[in-house]
Amino acid sequence: MTGSDFTVLPRHVAVIMDGNGRWAKQRGLSRSEGHIEGAKTFRRIGEYAGDLGIKHITFYAFSTENWARPQQEVAAIMHLFGDYLNEAYDRLEENRAKGIRLRFIGDRNGISKELCGLMDTLEGLTADMDKVNLNIAINYGGQQEITHAVQSIAADVKAGLLRPEDITKETIEARLYTGEQPPVDLMIRPSGEQRISNFLLWQSAYAEFWYSDVLWPDFTERHFDEALKAYEKRNRRFGGI
Numbered sequence: 296m297t298g299s300d301f302t303v304l305p306r307h308v309a310v311i312m313d314g315n316g317r318w319a320k321q322r323g324l325s326r327s328e329g330h331i332e333g334a335k336t337f338r339r340i341g342e343y344a345g346d347l348g349i350k351h352i353t354f355y356a357f358s359t360e361n362w363a364r365p366q367q368e369v370a371a372i373m374h375l376f377g378d379y380l381n382e383a384y385d386r387l388e389e390n391r392a393k394g395i396r397l398r399f400i401g402d403r404n405g406i407s408k409e410l411c412g413l414m415d416t417l418e419g420l421t422a423d424m425d426k427v428n429l430n431i432a433i434n435y436g437g438q439q440e441i442t443h444a445v446q447s448i449a450a451d452v453k454a455g456l457l458r459p460e461d462i463t464k465e466t467i468e469a470r471l472y473t474g475e476q477p478p479v480d481l482m483i484r485p486s487g488e489q490r491i492s493n494f495l496l497w498q499s500a501y502a503e504f505w506y507s508d509v510l511w512p513d514f515t516e517r518h519f520d521e522a523l524k525a526y527e528k529r530n531r532r533f534g535g536i
C-alpha cells in the first residue's frame with residue numbers, strides 16, 4: 296500500500312510491541328530470541344510507517360515495569376537497544392535523507408551512560424529533520440511521565456514563575472516527553488492483550504484502539520494496513536455527536 300490508499304491517515308500512531316516471549320516459547324526458543332525477532336519487526340514497521348507518510352510514530356520498547364523481569368532478559372533487551380542505536384548512528388546519512396527525527400522518551404535514570412550518550416547524540420544529529428518523528432519509549436511509564444510534569448510545574452509555582460490558576464492542559468502537555476507532538480490517534484497492540492500497560496496515558500485520551508492476536512515478531516506490513524483501514528472507518532466524536 297501507499298499513503299494515498301488511505302482516505303485519512305492518523306497523525307500519530309503508537310505501537311505496543313508485545314508478544315515476543317510467547318512467540319519464542321511457541322518455538323522452543325529463549326525469550327531473548329523472541330526479542331531479537333521483535334527488533335527486526337520494529338525496523339520493518341518503522342520504515343513502512345515512514346514510507347506511508349505517518350508523521351509521528353511511537354514504539355513501546357521497554358516500560359518502567361519491565362525492570363521486574365529476570366536480569367538476564369533485561370540485559371538482552373538493553374543489548375538489542377544498543378545494537379539499534381549503533382546501527383542508527385552508522386546509517387545516519389540514510390536516516391537523514393529520509394527526514395527521520397529520532398527521539399527517545401522515558402526516564403534516562405537507570406539506562407547506562409553509554410546508551411544515554413548514544414541517544415543524546417542521535418537526537419541531536421536528527422533534531423533538524425521533520426518528515427517522520429520516530430519516538431522510541433524506553434524506561435517509559437505514563438504515570439511517571441505525568442508525575443515528572445507535575446513536579447516541574449510545582450517547582451515553577453514554588454519559584455514564583457507560575458500561578459496555580461494559570462496552569463492549563465497545555466502547561467502539562469508541554470512538559471510531557473512528547474512535547475509539541477500531536478496526541479495519539481491510533482494505538483496498536485498485538486499479542487491478544489487488551490490493555491494500555493502504562494503507555495502514553497495522557498496522549499491517548501481520545502486514541503482509537505486496534506488489537507490483534509498476532510504476536511509482534513509475526514506482525515507484518517499487512518497488519519499495519521489492517522489497523523489503518525480500521526482507523527479510516529472509525530467515527531471519532533471527541534464527546535460531540
Ligand code: IPE
Pocket residue numbers: 312313314315316317318356357358361372486
Ligand atoms: C514485548 O514482548 C517486549 C517487551 C515488553 C520488552 P514480551 O516480552 O512482553 O512478550 P510476552 O508478552 O511475554 O509474550
Ligand code: IPE
Pocket residue numbers: 311312313314355356357358361488490492
Ligand atoms: C508492554 O508490554 C511493554 C512493552 C511492550 C515494552 P508488557 O508485556 O510489559 O505488558 P503487560 O505486563 O502484559 O501488561
Ligand code: MG
Pocket residue numbers: 313314315
Ligand atoms: Mg508482554
